[in-house]
Amino acid sequence: MLLNIEKLVYGGDGLARLPAGSPSDEEGGRGKAVFVPRVLAGENIEAIITESKSGFARANADKIVKPSPHRVEPPCPYFSRCGGCHYQHATYEHQLEIKTEILRENLRRIAKLELECEIQVHPSPPWNYRNRSRLQVRTHPEFAAGYFKFASHELLAVEECPISSPLINHGIAALWRAGRAGKVVDGVREVEFFANADDTKLLLEFLCAPEARRAAVRAWTEELCASMPEIVGIAAFREPQKGVQEPLVAVGGSDLSYQTKTRAYRVSAGAFFQTNRFLIDELVSIVTTGSSGDLALDLYAGVGLFSTALTAFRHIVSVESSQTAVNDLQYNLPVNGKAVRAETERYLTEHTGREHADLVVVDPPRSGLGDSVARALASLSAPRVTYVSCDPATLARDLVPLNAAGYRVEEVHLVDLFPQTYHLESVVQLVR
Numbered sequence: 153m154l155l156n157i158e159k160l161v162y163g164g165d166g167l168a169r170l171p172a173g174s175p176s177d178e179e180g181g182r183g184k185a186v187f188v189p190r191v192l193a194g195e196n197i198e199a200i201i202t203e204s205k206s207g208f209a210r211a212n213a214d215k216i217v218k219p220s221p222h223r224v225e226p227p228c229p230y231f232s233r234c235g236g237c238h239y240q241h242a243t244y245e246h247q248l249e250i251k252t253e254i255l256r257e258n259l260r261r262i263a264k265l266e267l268e269c270e271i272q273v274h275p276s277p278p279w280n281y282r283n284r285s286r287l288q289v290r291t292h293p294e295f296a297a298g299y300f301k302f303a304s305h306e307l308l309a310v311e312e313c314p315i316s317s318p319l320i321n322h323g324i325a326a327l328w329r330a331g332r333a334g335k336v337v338d339g340v341r342e343v344e345f346f347a348n349a350d351d352t353k354l355l356l357e358f359l360c361a362p363e364a365r366r367a368a369v370r371a372w373t374e375e376l377c378a379s380m381p382e383i384v385g386i387a388a389f390r391e392p393q394k395g396v397q398e399p400l401v402a403v404g405g406s407d408l409s410y411q412t413k414t415r416a417y418r419v420s421a422g423a424f425f426q427t428n429r430f431l432i433d434e435l436v437s438i439v440t441t442g443s444s445g446d447l448a449l450d451l452y453a454g455v456g457l458f459s460t461a462l463t464a465f466r467h468i469v470s471v472e473s474s475q476t477a478v479n480d481l482q483y484n485l486p487v488n489g490k491a492v493r494a495e496t497e498r499y500l501t502e503h504t505g506r507e508h509a510d511l512v513v514v515d516p517p518r519s520g521l522g523d524s525v526a527r528a529l530a531s532l533s534a535p536r537v538t539y540v541s542c543d544p545a546t547l548a549r550d551l552v553p554l555n556a557a558g559y560r561v562e563e564v565h566l567v568d569l570f571p572q573t574y575h576l577e578s579v580v581q582l583v584r
Contacts, residue, residue, distance in 0.1 A: 339364025445510025520546025
């Protein structure tokens, strides 16, 4: 079937329309939407339908009949089979154009926002940018480590990753050497590498099956540390049982010092930290520069990436729900900072009418704030809100109640923390 790709949508797919009246099109008139991976806008393709539902279809490109001028040869040998990257077939400049238009379109379609300001784009070096990579591990019937295959939970063996830092790739090679030598113990299911800012130190985290033997895991972690001096420590955990993740083994240090241009952060195993090693300072500057006052409120604060840079405020209150992250947050905060362990919704509910913040920074997970948190945030009536988002759809949804409460968009930034992928980080600065 010949299809024309109209545009790319969030998630990495291209959008086309089935020819009206075709056997796979039940709608009639305007053809049913069909989603195709690894294509670009304006391309004509020969496609094979892989799935057809009442409202849409999925297809794979069998042949690119008319390629986009922005199409390039992907440099990674695993691209198209690996589920990690989505845009390696496009020039990096075009990737930024794709993401900018997707962000603008989501704000227009969901939030009904026609931006009066330009989206400011902050590019990244497109390769070796990740400071954190998590690999799946299999020991039987033979050793393999890698990522999930595209659109599946089947392991794809990967021995190098061009978007991960050089030191992480060195760690992946060491993992494969241990695996081929039969030294990776049964029950280790995931290995995560976390590199420091100058890519000289590694903190590793293992996720192990419930039946993993503590003594065997400890013996291997000690051997791995001895074989690779860049490793400062390894923390192994059993898979969560009833929501609780049990520590299994700890060898060496339990945290890493991450030095940025202005400060060092303590980041413990299990705590979240931004993954693009080239754009952390720029992201912090976008979020924190230009605001001052008596009180800054940082919600979903993590280990304090933004809190510690809010030096123009007399008081900083940082709210985080993870105990691991809160421990680091307390360590990282300046003397005028206060760490609060709480779910954001509960904190806002208890403090509505009591907090008079001059700035509120929110950096929620991919699911966004949700309606109740967005409304509670609006009720704080802070003159400025800075929203850091990793999902344009949930961002646009959350802006609806904030706009209704009188907030207007002053600036929009696209910070490309995830080159070669569809993932999209943005910062929206709101004022009222």
